[in-house]
Amino acid sequence: MSESGTHATLDLRGVMCPINFVKTKLKLEMMSPGEVLEVILDSGEPIQNVPKSIKEEGHRIIEVKKEGDFFRLKVEKG
């Protein structure tokens, strides 16, 4: 585990919907339940859509930080 408490990071800034969600999904599939993936998403459409899709897939968003024009999400694999 890295010092920030995450097992992997995906920088999805500039990645369009729904590719950003697909990338998140594929990354989570390679991880073990309970592991945490950090995802960086743009505001606007990505942040409107990706978090709810992550929830629908049965994962948990445990932390959200807004940093200027983007969001840093920590997702625990369900």
Add this chain to the structure above:
Amino acid sequence: MTDHFIQDKTTKVTVNLEGAEQKMDFNDLKSGGFIKQRQKDLFTVRLRCPGGKLTTEKLIEISKIAHKYSKKGVVHFSFRQSLEILYVDYKEFNAIVAELEKIGQKVASCGPRVRVPTACGGCEYNPNGLTDTQKMAEMVDQTFFGTPTPHKFKTSFSGCPIDCARTKEMDLGFQGVVDPKWEEEACTGCTICSEACKEGAIESDPDTGKPIFDPLKCIWCGDCIRACPTEAWRPKRYGHIVRIGGKHGRHPMEAVEVCSFLPDEKVADAIRLTIEWYNANGKRGERIGNTLKRVGLDNYLKFMEPVFRNNETVKA
């Protein structure tokens, strides 16, 4: 459309059906979902597919029947989500109906009566869906299909405010809504809800990040509930916005909203009472939207009070 053609005015013909002479009334046929085509002797057979849903087994069987009876081997997906078998010779009506009956497929209707309800996917498989539109369409089809009314009577069900089933264009339309409720203890002030809300109904407090909700801007779509990572936004109640008096056609009219949170269990009552009011007040050949204009919306709302009361907002 074709009912204005001159040749349709003489509707009674003698036909030889399976060896026996029978009188056939083309007007009766029309109420049974057989629509005259421009081609001599050929009709469209409209099937009854509430909510535009068919089992794959049935679809396979319908395909075989369509292939056997359609002189051109084609079908058409009607604008009300039902399958139409084209180019069917009227002399084969009895045979095609019997074959359709064997697989449990009913023929739809036209004319002045309650039509097959349309519906989107709703909460059964659409992520945005808030109500079970397919179940509702099935109920309307079972309970009200074919009920005589002064003119055609179209109903539809949309599961969310995106309104794919176009409830604003229906004689009576039902669109799914959810009333969101926010619980402070669960909220971490992450601001995702204000980002997720496309209506600008949620602003984030600049200091705490917690939501400031404006119910006047809310269209009850539930995006905040779905996006919230900590379940601080939860559904308080689900229901239907009820819209009446809409229609498409040459002179389209937009339906008016008459109830904002009608629960599932009251939908049948709303339809039953609306049909009752329409039959009592509507003139022959007059869509309910025009009846409402002539008689007055207040008259209707007063009649509907037993159903719409306690479901809030009656916007006129």
